[in-house]
Amino acid sequence: MGIISTTEDGTARFGTNLQTANSVHNLQTNEYFTTIQAAIDASNTTDGQTIEVSAGLYNEEVIVNKSLSIYGQGWQNTTINPSGSPHVIYVTANWVNISGFTVTGTYSTPIDSGIWLESVQNCRIENNELTGDWAGVYLVSSCSNSINNNRLLYNDFFGNGEGIRLEYASNNNTVSNNLIMYCAQFGVILLESNDNTIYNNSIIGHTWFGMGLLNNCIGNSIFHNQLMNNAGQAKDDGTNNWDNGYPSGGNYWGDYSGVDNKSGPNQDLSSSDGIGDSNYSISGGFNVDRYPLMQPISPIEGILPHSPIHINSNADFNIAHNVTSGNGTKGNPWIIENLNLSGFVVGSCFYIGNTTEYFKIRNCSFHDASGLSAWWETGYPSGSGRGLVLYNVQNGIIENNYIYSNEFDGSIAYLSSNIHYYNNSFFNNIDRCIDINTSNNCTVEGNTMAYSFVGIGSAQSYFITFVNNSISHYTYGIYPWVSYFFSVNNNKIENGDTGVCLEGCTNSSNMIRDNTISGNSYGVYLSYSSNIFVNNNAIRDNTMTGIAITGFMSNDQNTIVNNSISDNYNGISIGYSYSNEIINNTIVNSTNYGVTIQQSDSNLLYHNNFINNIIQAHNEGSNAWDNGYPSGGNYWSDYIGMDVYSGGMQNIPGADGIGDTPYNITQWSGQDRFPLMTPWGTDITQPNSTVRPPSQYWYRTTILSTYANVTDPESPIANVSLFFHFSADNSSWSNWTLFGIDDLAPWNWSFNFSSGPGYYEFYSVAVDNAGNVEAAPSAADASCAFDPFAPTVVDTSASSATTGDTFYVRASITEAFALAQVQVMYWYGSGSSVIGAMHPGTNNQYELALDIPANDTESLYYQITAVDEAANFNSTLTRSITVSDNDSPIARAGSDQTVNASVQMQFNGSGSVDNVGIANYTWNFTYNGSEVLLYGEMPNYTFWAPGNYTAYLNVSDAVGLWAVDDLTVAVVLMAPPVNNTNNTNNNTNNTQNQTNQTSNFLNDYWWAIAVVALIVVAVAIGVFMLRRKPKAVEASKEEPEDKKEE
Known part of the structure; x- marks a missing residue:
């Protein structure tokens, strides 16, 4: 159920479709609002900004006093409908763009205009639907504006209304590509306005003139418009241009009677050219259209005139029949598009019969089909007087077409299945806009229909869906006859005789729900129909009855539930019908009866709200007006009983929300035994x-x-x-x-x-x-x-480290919000990496202590990474730390030694140690007055002279750290062999040992012996030569004597 409220005069209103708080978004400031006006008035909203309005209903007047672009979500989805305001949208600023809305008035208050522009320039009004206003778009003293691609429909206030009005020097405006239909007196009217351009508009069905230029307008250009079915096509008392020259041409006039046998600027050349050979005279003065068009300009821009098309088999889906693409499959249907077909004289515009392949007809115009005849005369729908005929076909989509001014039906689908009519416009078709006849599985969705005997009719058809259509000005809006398994939902049906009429429909799957049905004689009429489910509709302002159920004893078991029924003559009328259930409805402000039941029994009515009806209810028959205790009956706004007691007999002290005395129904003995004290469905519970x-x-x-x-x-x-x-x-x-x-x-x-x-x-x-x-x-x-920002990391560590010490990796971390962790990844040389967590100190300082190995000088590498709670992170570059050796080696020369002279000995520094290794061993001592240097860990040396010698071992590591140790070498002469004559038992083993020792000595020191021997020989030779030399001298002195003797 909806909610009950009161109007300013205190009368109760009921609404199932309460306006919701919508979302209005300023794209520049990123602010959101619940109304359009609040978004405009906001202090941060300034010229040049864009207001985006979400889909929904906005019950407000909108005053635009800033240069803004205001966009809705398409006229099908976004509606502005104020209450009691002179204008829906009132524009007083230049450079305003308004697009994507349905702009409409109310049923009780005249609206001067849908969109009113006053003293403004350079505004654009486009892609809107304006309906239910006195004037759709109204320009006062406004220049250089554009009104383009709008739909202006049924702007008719008690027979007065106009589509577009320009007055008081509204000059240099452009009005183009608009569909202007049934706006009472004028489609377009100009008063004292000059130099405007009006082209490519379709102006249809007005009671005075399609277009009027009055009060001496001059310099306006009017061409390529389509003016049809207006009481007078045009009136002009000024001086204006009604064509665009040759060969562009003028306008299409539905009542032009000329012929097209000639061509050329003077229409004096042979052959036709699509332009009438004679002028079309404009009433009111001396203006003429010199080049009237022979074919209408389609309401869909860019489509081409074409003669009627007849397809009678799958084989006819070809280019000869204007099939432009596709292959006839579900995923790739045949496409027929962009055609303007007139059925004048020939009978129908487009006929498709006996096909099974998938096809789509879109963006076409079907109009003026003539030749009134009934299909049953020939056994199939011949097409006479019909815009589009589908006979024995399957799998068709009829989309985005204009179908109008046909002498019988706009379209018929007969013996057909899987047909989908979507988003088409039907106007002024004499019998039905759409006739679904002996067909099944068809959908009629999102179409606009007006001015026909029946909006949508179905006969002997199954599984039909009528959804989201807008239907007005009809005898029957939707009329299923002997049809089953159909659904009528979310349609707007208004301003006709009977909104929805069911006749001979008997199936529990037939549903009428979520529709708005208003301004008719009867809202819903069930005739000879049973098991119909009518729920959640808004049915109002019908002059006879909101919902009527009648059928002389054949209407029964219908369910009427959860409807808002207001401001009708009778809310619900039941006659000659039985076993219907009327539950959870709110019936308000009926000018006669809220519910009237005549000659009917066994109907059940409970949990309904009867509010401010002249006569709340009338009962003739045996019917139940409550659901027993404790469920209760109905709410009656004029009930005066008290609620002091409870229980089935209302005799137990304590209130129970049910009146203590019955509510009596007028006529016979009808009685609500348990009247409700508050309206049923009044929801006071917060979500x-x-x-x-x-x-x-x-x-x-x-x-x-x-x-x-x-x-x-x-x-x-x-x-x-x-x-x-x-x-x-x-x-x-x-x-x-x-x-x-x-x-x-x-x-x-x-x-x-x-x-x-x-x-x-x-x-x-x-x-x-x-x-x-x-x-x-x-x-x-x-x-x-x-937190979109990473922490900052500054490395404050030392630049070097030493072996065996502790190196501290330190960093200063700055984070705006919450730091998650700070870690260090480190490694030595080419070793594996290790990750450690840094520990916080004071003033955003963090550190991690690393023990530098004592025996390794490989470089330390590390990288610091800080991560905050939002997973932002920052890392330093990998840093290299040189590790220095800070530990001196320990020199160990070994124990003192005693060795024999001339016997080679070995020094041994292997006991020396260093943390990273000893690089050099140097031994030095003094021997025979000279310093001897030996290198290596274990060098050999032979002392020849006995004595005590101090040898020093100096060891150093790779970085030059050193240490010294010393030892004493005692050199002694080798003892002579012992000859013990007294020992007769000379141990041969000792002899052998001596021999071995001698042999070892010779082996180890043969080179020394050789040197000594050479020295001895040299000395001997020297001595010999010295001794011999004197004798030689003496001999030389005596030689003369010898010679003398000779």
Whole structure:
């Protein structure tokens, strides 16, 4: 059920379709609002910005006093409908763009205009539908504006109305590509306005003139328009141009009677050219269209005139029949598009018969089919007077076409299946806009229909869906006859005789639901029909009855539930019908009866709200007006009983929400035994919503998908708002701010951390369709934090290390919010890496102590990485630390030694140690007055002279650290062999040992012996020579004597 409210005069109103709080978004400031006007008035909203309006209904007048672009989500989805305002949208600023809305008035208050532009320039009004206003678009003293691609339909206030009006020097405007139909007096009217360009408009069905240029307008250009079925096509008392020259041409006039046998600028050359040979005279003065078009300009821009097409088999889906693409499969249907077909004289515009392949007809215009005849005369629908005929076909899509001014049906689908009519416009077709006849599995969706005997009819058809259509000005809006398994839902059906009429339909799967049916004689009429389910409709302002059930004892077991039935003559009328259930409806402000039952029995009525009807109910027959105790009966706004008692007999003390005395129904003995004290379905329970905690607390990305869980035990949820507040320090918080409103489940938002880095908390507020608003919670539902910045890391470590010491890796870490960890990855030389955690100190300082190995000088490598809670991280470059050796070696020369002279000995420094290894061993001592240097760990040396010698061992490591140790070498002469004559038992073993020792001595020191021997020989020779020399001298002195003797 909906909610009950009161108007300003205190009368009760009921509405099932409560306006929801919609979402209006300023794209530049990123602010969200619940109304369009609030978005415009906001202080941060300035010229040049864009307001995006989400789909929904906006009950407000909009005043645009800033240079803004305001875009809805398409006229099918976004509606502005104020109450009691002179204009829907009132523009007083230059450079305003308005697009994507349905702009409409109300049923009770005249609206001067849908969009009013006053003293403005350079505004664009495009892609809107304007309906139900006195004037669709109204320009006053406004210049250089564009009105383009709009639909202006049924702007008719008690026979007065206009599509587009320009007056008081509204000059240099452009009006183009608009569909202007049935706007009462004028389609387009100009008053005292000059130099405007009006082209490519379709202006149809006005009671005075399609176009009027009055009060001496001059210099206006009017061409390529289509003016049809207007009482007068045009009137002009000024001086204006009604064509675009030759060969472009002028306008199409539905009543032009000329011929096309000539061509050329003077229409004096042979052959036709699509332009009438004679002028078309404009009433009111001396203006003419010199080049009237012979074919109408289609309401769909860019489509081509074509003669009628006849396809009668799958084989005819070819280029000769204007098939442009496809192969006839479901995924790739045959395409027929962009054609303008007139059936004048020939009977029908387009005929398709006896096909099974998939096809699509789109963006075409079918009109002026003539030749009235019934299909049963020939056994099949011949097509006479029909725009589009589908006979014995399957798998067709009819999409985005204009079908109008045909003498019989706009389209018929006969003996056909799987046909989908989608988003077509049907106007002024004499019998039916669409006739589904002996067909099944068809859908009629999103079409606009007006001015026909029947909007949509079905006969002996099954599984038919009528959804989201707009139907007006008809005798029957939707008329299923002997049809089954159909659904009539979400249609807008208004301003006809009977909105929905069912005749001979008997199936529990037939449903009429969620429709708006208003301004008729009868809203819903069930005739000879049973098991029909009528629910959740808004049925109002019908002059006879909102819902009528009659059929002389053949209407039974229908269910009428959850409807809003208001401002009708009779709310519900039941006649000669039985066993119907009337439950959960609200029947308000009927000018005669809320419910009247005549000659009918066994009907059950309970949990209905009867409010302010002249006569609440009338009963003729045996019917039940309550559901027993404790369920109760109905709510009666004029019930005066008390609620003091409870129980089935209402005799137990204590109230129970049920009146203590019955409510009597007028006529016969009808009685509600348990009248309700408050309206049924009055929902006063607040919904409950909770923002779902984010999956983590810290975020570094700028978009957070935020969700809310929402429950309401009684009413659907209308919308949910997300609120947030912000703190930079998690201590001082901003005020709570509305982030956005979601009016469609699932309830979610893309939160953008608009206040910057810091801490955020959230809660949500839900509103249900009964208008109950959830109270804001005392504490936030959820929280998170946003940090997009990485911490800064400054390495403050020393530049070198020494073996065996502790090296401290140190860093200064700066983080705006929360630091998660600081770690060091380190390794020595080419070794494996190790990760260690740095420990915090004071003033953002961190350190990690590393024990440098005592026996290794390989370089230390490390890298510091800091990570915050949002997973932002920063790392230093890998750093190399040189490890120096700081430990001197220990020299160990060994124990003192006693050796024999001339026997080689060995020094042994192997006991020396160093942490990284000894690089050099140097031995030195003095022997025979000279310093002897030996190198190596274990060098050999032979002492020849006995004595005590001190030898020093100097060891050094790779970095030059050294140490010294010494030992004493005692050199002694070898003892002579012992000859013990007294020992007769000379031990042969000792002899042998001596021999071995001698042999070993000779082997080890043969070179020394050789040197000594050479020295001895040399000395001997020297002595010999010295001794011999004197004798030689003496001999030389005596030689003369010898010679003398000779």
